[in-house]
Amino acid sequence: MNSRNGADYSRRLPLYRRVAGVLEAQIRQGTFRFGERIPSIRASRSLHRVSRTTVLQAYFWLESRGYIESRPQSGFYVRIPFSQLVPEPEFRPVTSIPRVVGLKDTISEILRRVDGPPMAPLGTAVPSHRLLPNKKLNQFIRAVIREVPHHSSRCEPAAGSESLRRQVARRSLAFGCNFSVRDIVITCGAMEALNLSLRAVTTPGGLVAIESPICYTILQAIESLGLRALEVPTHPRTGIDLDLLERAIKKYKIQACLIMTNCHNPLGFIMPDNRKRELVEVTAKHNVPIIEDDVFGELSYQFPRPRTAKAYDRKGLVLLCSSYSKFLGAGFRVGWVHAGRYARDVEQLKSLSTLATPNLPQLTIAKFLETTAYDRYLRHLSAVFAQQVQRFSLAIQNYFPEETRVSRPEGGFLLWVQLPAQANSTKLYRRAASENISILPGTIFSPSRRFDRHIRINCGNPWSEALDHSLRTLGKICKEIC
């Protein structure tokens, strides 16, 4: 630190900027390192001998510049300032034509490899079990067994257990809705919710507008149901391009739009509320249903969690799908769907596909949702993911070639990485696999295989030396093949 400059500078500035300046310098110098907690407001008050308001002003100033971030009920933590981040992935508003997905075999082959247990787990979007509330859930399982000892002999209604549906309805206020219990259908994970929704609103061979990029599981579902897909470019910050979407709706007979509005997979953004409203208006004008995938919505880094597009649905045309797989555990296979005017169709399709969802997982999750511990847990987990995503982001920035671009997620635990122009993600994925590192190549995130210089990185595992090493290796391979 240049003390003379610092001193001169601070004298001309208001008090809060002086405090902020000291902290800024400390962060820049590494006194407080990335991910560390800076002194509490009380501690800073006595340290700098200023008022609480001054400290708060200073912290807000630092936060607005991206040096620190607040975590609810925890404090302020050092983050990477925006100005020092690499750019976000590019957005190209290109138009597409309808097409059969045709990625079935490619995806299967890749997933077979990715599933291998000894791999560094940067591939599939599954968080580490060490971060999930297994112990708590097992306590709830024991309680359910005690209270409903014959849970296993009763097949609940196709729509799901009343107690879980009540919790979903109660919590729907958090994302701008006010669900009635009877319109909610509990499913075997979001995968079934998406499948039933697609089946309810499409006919075989029908056309579905999808985001580009989009999670490959959605592409697989569309393909397996014999549907065709039309890609609409998705902006890494504002979401699906609404002009191009409306043009597509006017040009083609689109039976449904499949859209992820919150903590997008793979891009990580949260679609701004006004864009969500616009999206619903545009599609409702043409009576096109939206299948909204909100599986990462609860993992938003901001609190309270963002609204859904469903919140703006006036015509019952939005089918909102979600699940507990990404933050309670995928082994439970419990998801849900509110299908608006298609609720009865989805309920019937549910009963004809899997009859009902297993009881015990439903009752267990309902028990957890009843508690305030659930909210505390969710906030804690989101904060952990926020930190991990930054940690991974920083490592990629350090180890990858210079023109690499990285997404700036607002929730979830995924990073979307755009490699330099010469890169080929399939080649990178193969080389990485041979080094026992699993990543997902961007090619499987689009039917036109548009993202051949992109990869998706799972940051759902606690940071470790081994992961650091894997990312360094990945960066090295990247530099070699670019």
Add this chain to the structure above:
Amino acid sequence: MNSRNGADYSRRLPLYRRVAGVLEAQIRQGTFRFGERIPSIRASRSLHRVSRTTVLQAYFWLESRGYIESRPQSGFYVRIPFSQLVPEPEFRPVTSIPRVVGLKDTISEILRRVDGPPMAPLGTAVPSHRLLPNKKLNQFIRAVIREVPHHSSRCEPAAGSESLRRQVARRSLAFGCNFSVRDIVITCGAMEALNLSLRAVTTPGGLVAIESPICYTILQAIESLGLRALEVPTHPRTGIDLDLLERAIKKYKIQACLIMTNCHNPLGFIMPDNRKRELVEVTAKHNVPIIEDDVFGELSYQFPRPRTAKAYDRKGLVLLCSSYSKFLGAGFRVGWVHAGRYARDVEQLKSLSTLATPNLPQLTIAKFLETTAYDRYLRHLSAVFAQQVQRFSLAIQNYFPEETRVSRPEGGFLLWVQLPAQANSTKLYRRAASENISILPGTIFSPSRRFDRHIRINCGNPWSEALDHSLRTLGKICKEIC
């Protein structure tokens, strides 16, 4: 007892017949009543002062006449002699034309009523939870939680948990197969197994040969997948009419046959082994896959349990589906399918429909299957069902109009009742519902609504005064509307 006749009669007969005669008379007089245990072999030896062989001969003679039945590891029990039973439902070998099922709304309406909790539960095929091993299963759940505390955070492979698949493979010897673990796919109940199998072997609008009568859930699945059905008459003792089936295969482009070979729902028969072999040969000749539904196979009253048609499958054309819902509990939603040459397709469809089956129910069932307690439990439960079915059968015989015919199940807990010619099962079902008795009308067991004078009765609940009263009421309504 006419002692003179008895004495005269017995003097001219071999010793074992004399012993049998005494017991026959006792049964006829009601000294031993229906469902009661007759003296053990040891007790009869000392009672009649004859050899063990003589007692055994006597018991076998009584058994062959239908007076008693042996239950493994339990003894001999009084049953209704065949000669005193009402006739079985008739068989009419009529041909049909392909058609869209078109029963969606009728079935939904009926099931909505049937599901009502205060009804006498003679409708859906769900056994009483009081007969199921809830306590034991809860013990296994506790054990799984202890041994695999993070069961909920891991999503097992789409094909299912290795431990359960190993148990299915191991036990496949019992029904004449020898499965490899890697060809088994665990599903969310048999309903998903049937759905995935249908999707694997058909194309939209395709034609499926089905039995007539057939369980309505299969008809619903066919309808919801946009397939058409062709009814082939099923004989109440020997199963689907193979001549008519082959003729249909030659005449129409049939993509699959859906057949229940063991403990048929609703007819209750077990298809003889030679007919199973013939069935596989006929369909294999024309390369038509068979989807074999074995959900009741484990509930056969005979021991060891019967073989499956899959046992005769040489070309990998039989897709065998089953589940644990009918004897461990439908709340677990765990079934499985061995799809022969379609195993990989079914596995992929599974991963795209529900990703995987919930872990905990799979691991729990696997734990139970490892034990010999499981075999003991199954044998006990089958014996209980055999007795209940006879009890219900007897009541129907007593309370219903004279020309009523009743099926003679060889397994499971369902009765198929043919009412006199003037009867209308839909009318009966409505009147019964108004008396808070749920039954299923025969009309929903055939796309051509062929069985309009039939009803299906669930005998899966322990006999009680209330059930006796319900059947008496049902018989009264029957007599009124005939």
